[in-house]
Amino acid sequence: xxxxxxxxxxxxxxxxxxxxxxxxxxxxxxxxxxxxxxxxxxxxxxxxxxxxxxxxxxxxxxxxxxxxxxxxxxxxxxxxxxxxxxxxxxxxxxxxxxxxxxxxxxxxxxxxxxxxxxxxxxxxxxxxxxxxxxxxxxxxxxxxxxxxxxxxxxxxxxxxxxxxxxxxxxxxxxxxxxxxxxxxxxxxxxxxxxxxxxxxxxxxxxxxxxxxxxxxxxxxxxxxxxxxxxxxxxxxxxxxxxxxxxxxxxxxxxxxxxxxxxxxxxxxxxxxx
Numbered sequence: 266x267x268x269x270x271x272x273x274x275x276x277x278x279x280x281x282x283x284x285x286x287x288x289x290x291x292x293x294x295x296x297x298x299x300x301x302x303x304x305x306x307x308x309x310x311x312x313x314x315x316x317x318x319x320x321x322x323x324x325x326x327x328x329x330x331x332x333x334x335x336x337x338x339x340x341x342x343x344x345x346x347x348x349x350x351x352x353x354x355x356x357x358x359x360x361x362x363x364x365x366x367x368x369x370x371x372x373x374x375x376x377x378x379x380x381x382x383x384x385x386x387x388x389x390x391x392x393x394x395x396x397x398x399x400x401x402x403x404x405x406x407x408x409x410x411x412x413x414x415x416x417x418x419x420x421x422x423x424x425x426x427x428x429x430x431x432x433x434x435x436x437x438x439x440x441x442x443x444x445x446x447x448x449x450x451x452x453x454x455x456x457x458x459x460x461x462x463x464x465x466x467x468x469x470x471x472x473x474x475x476x477x478x479x480x481x482x483x484x485x486x487x488x489x490x491x492x493x494x495x496x497x498x499x500x501x502x503x504x505x506x507x508x509x510x511x512x513x514x515x516x517x518x519x520x521x522x523x524x525x526x527x528x529x530x531x532x533x534x535x536x537x538x
Contacts, residue, residue, distance in 0.1 A: 285345050285369045287311075287484075289354025290362040290460035291377030292453055294387040296473035297355035300377060302494035303477070307486050309352040312345070314392075317357065321348070325357050326421070329428050338364050345369075356392070360433050362460065373483065374468045376460040381453055385446045393440040395426035400439055 287309055291297060301313045317325060321344050328340045341364055345353060354375065358365065366374060402409065413420075431437060434452050439445040461470065469483040476493040480486075 285351060285353055285365065285372045287352035287354070288362050288365045288369065288372045288374050289352070289359045289377065290374050290456070290463075290468075291354070291471075292359055292384070292456060293356040293392050294384055295377040295379040296471075297359070297377055298496045299473045299494050300354055300375070300471070300480075302496055303480060304352050304354070306489055306491065306494070307481070307484065310349045312348070312350040312353040312358055313355040314357065315355075316350075322422075322425075325429075326425050328357070328361070329425055329432065334364070337361070338368055341365060342368050356433075357429060360429070366463075374460065374463055375480075375483075376457065376468060376470050378457060378470060378472055381450045384453060385440065385449050388449060389440040389446065392426075393430065395423045396430050396438065397441065398423050399427035400437060403437075 287304065289297060289300070293314060297313065298315070301311045301315075304311045324340050324344050328337050331337050331340070341358075341361055345365075345368075353359075353365065354377070362374065366372065415423075434449050438448055440449055460468070466483075469479065471480060473493075473495060477488045481488045
């Protein structure tokens with residue numbers, strides 16, 4: 266995340282913080298990656314889960330830990346008032362669209378939507394992965410040891426994403442199960458219904474298949490000559506998951522080898538007696 270001094274000069278000549286102009290209310294896996302690319306083509310530096318980095322990660326971590334609404338708003342304001350972003354879509358920001366809408370009352374809101382069954386299938390295959398690591402570690406006695414042996418960066422990221430998912434969808438939700446998928450869809454539908462209550466011309470309900478026309482009309486921009494970006498990053502995401510699995514598995518392999526060696530040594534000492 267690139268941090269710079271975000272100021273503009275009004276007619277009075279006094280510098281003021283540049284606020285968010287666009288807030289995404291749609292959950293991840295509703296075409297938010299394609300929308301991110303589109304908004305950047307239109308001139309909006311856009312925050313997205315893929316842009317969460319070392320600078321803002323600690324703040325998002327604090328946001329997931331606090332239960333105080335005003336503290337959460339203050340942290341959100343810090344993230345975006347001190348960044349280059351003029352748009353924030355996808356998770357994690359999309360989970361806090363209500364707070365962001367209050368902090369930036371002039372910002373427009375884009376609700377990305379998708380067929381709910383396709384959405385939950387995509388979530389199950391991609392962004393819910395960190396919850397699987399968390400849930401599976403809880404099922405076995407050595408899970409906490411494996412977690413502690415993981416690289417700190419992976420451990421913190423997995424813990425944050427899992428905690429974030431539980432806060433949005435329900436504690437210990439498992440998208441691999443029929444019950445978890447049904448619960449996820451219910452939360453998804455409630456979020457869509459809540460966002461649609463935004464009145465006036467502040468809200469755009471958007472599907473990626475709509476392309477440039479409705480988006481540019483909503484934002485008052487000319488339609489670009491280039492095609493609307495249609496990014497399907499499921500395969501790329503799954504490749505990252507496989508890489509993370511390999512890195513996360515190393516502590517388990519090390520622990521297994523250590524226990525095996527220790528047991529073998531104990532048996533050897535016993536037989537020597």
